[in-house]
Amino acid sequence: MKFEIFKAFNGQYYWRGRGGDGKTLCHSEGYRHKEAAEHAIQAIRGEAASAAIDDLTQAKAAGFGH
Structure with missing residues (x-):
């Protein structure tokens, strides 16, 4: 499993957890700060x-x- 952090078009930061097969297992709410x-x-x-x-x-x- 790995986590990815990204910045969305709305300026907020999000993370998602991906399994070994690359599929999204979970994701976050938006955060104002990385x-x-x-x-x-x-x-x-x-x-x-x-x-x-x-x-x-x-x-x-x-x-x-x-």
């Missing part, structure tokens, strides 16, 4: 391996159940 996008990537790299998975397709988890 350093903020870089910081977000570092945070993801440090937390992803231990991240929990919340299945929001379940009615109770989405807050719609009783």
Whole structure:
């Protein structure tokens, strides 16, 4: 996996994560400063391996159940 940082037509910085096959796996919101996008990537790299998975397709988890 690799991360790419780019500047869009709106002047904001974005990142995207690409798998080994080149397909986009994830992408970011816009950041006003490149350093903020870089910081977000570092945070993801440090937390992803231990991240929990919340299945929001379940009615109770989405807050719609009783």
